[in-house]
Amino acid sequence: MKKISLSASVALILLTAVIAAAAATVNPLIRDILVTTKGEQLLLYGKVSDGFTPDMNAAVMAGFPVQFTFYAGIYQERSFWFDRQLSEIKITRTLKFDNLKKTFQVSSDSGPDPAVFQTLSEAKVAMSDLNGFPVASVKALSKDTEYYLKVMAKLDRVQLPLRLEYVFLFVSLWDLETPWHTYRFIYRE
Numbered sequence: 001m002k003k004i005s006l007s008a009s010v011a012l013i014l015l016t017a018v019i020a021a022a023a024a025t026v027n028p029l030i031r032d033i034l035v036t037t038k039g040e041q042l043l044l045y046g047k048v049s050d051g052f053t054p055d056m057n058a059a060v061m062a063g064f065p066v067q068f069t070f071y072a073g074i075y076q077e078r079s080f081w082f083d084r085q086l087s088e089i090k091i092t093r094t095l096k097f098d099n100l101k102k103t104f105q106v107s108s109d110s111g112p113d114p115a116v117f118q119t120l121s122e123a124k125v126a127m128s129d130l131n132g133f134p135v136a137s138v139k140a141l142s143k144d145t146e147y148y149l150k151v152m153a154k155l156d157r158v159q160l161p162l163r164l165e166y167v168f169l170f171v172s173l174w175d176l177e178t179p180w181h182t183y184r185f186i187y188r189e
Contacts, residue, residue: 027050028048028049028050028051028153028155028176028177028178029048029049029050029178029179029181030046030047030048030049030151030152030153030178030181031046031047031048031049031181032045032046032047033045033046033149033151033181033183034046035135035149035183035185037138038132039138040137040138040139041134041136041137041138042074042134042135042136042137042138042141043132043133043134043135044072044130044132044133044134044135044149044151045130045131045132046129046130046151046181047128047129047130048068048127048128048153048178049128051068051124051127051128051153051155051176052066052124056155057120060095060096060097060104060120061097061120062097063096063097063099065094065095065096066094066095066127066155067092067093067094067095067155067156068092068093068095068127068128068153068154068155068156069090069091069092069093069153069154069156070089070090070091070092070093070130070133070151070152070153070154071088071089071090071151071152071153071154072088072089072091072133072135072149072150072151072152073085073086073087073088073089073135073149073150073151074086074087074135074136074140074147074148074149075147075148075149075150076145076146076147077146077147077148086136086140086141086147087135087136087137087140089133089134089135091108091109091110091130091133092108092109092156093106093107093108093109093126093127094106094107094108095123095124095127096114097120102118103116103117103118104116104117104118104119104120104122104123105117105123106123106126106127110133130151135149138187141187142187143187143188143189144186144187144188145186145187146184146185146186147184147185147186147187148182148183148184148185149182149183149184149185150180150181150182151180151181151183152177152178152179152180152181153177153178154176154177154178155176155177
């Protein structure tokens with residue numbers, strides 16, 4: 001009898017945890033997409049909305065890093081044939097909290113030095129914004145031709161040191177990604 005009630009209690013606790021985790025999930029989206037030219041480059045602007053859960057905020061404050069990876073590609077649509085891929089980029093950003101200095105650092109694989117912020121809200125904005133990332137060379141585009149941009153963001157699993165991912169099981173719940181967002185445009189000089 002005790003064995004059955006113990007098993008039922010454990011099952012009830014696990015079910016409650018799963019339901020709570022499902023209710024706390026976030027549906028991140030990429031919005032405000034803009035593609036423009038500057039000099040010889042085609043630039044991408046946009047932002048991720050709803051990319052952070054309260055649990056992720058608490059984990060950042062505890063010192064765990066958060067990593068966003070943005071994927072984008074420019075394609076030329078062709079009739080009766082496969083679309084031609086002109087370019088593909090991958091941008092990785094990492095948010096870390098420095099507990100000694102009480103500052104937040106956002107580093108990017110494309111930038112030399114991390115940006116430093118005083119508040120978590122400022123750092124989250126910097127993590128979520130795509131501000132003028134070069135996605136293609138203008139030389140690869142033809143005038144008055146239709147193209148489309150596909151972009152998505154993924155919140156990558158945090159790599160913890162010394163096998164701590166087995167201790168902190170909640171980290172696996174951080175695997176979030178946006179759906180692919182398609183933005184069509186016609187290139188004009």
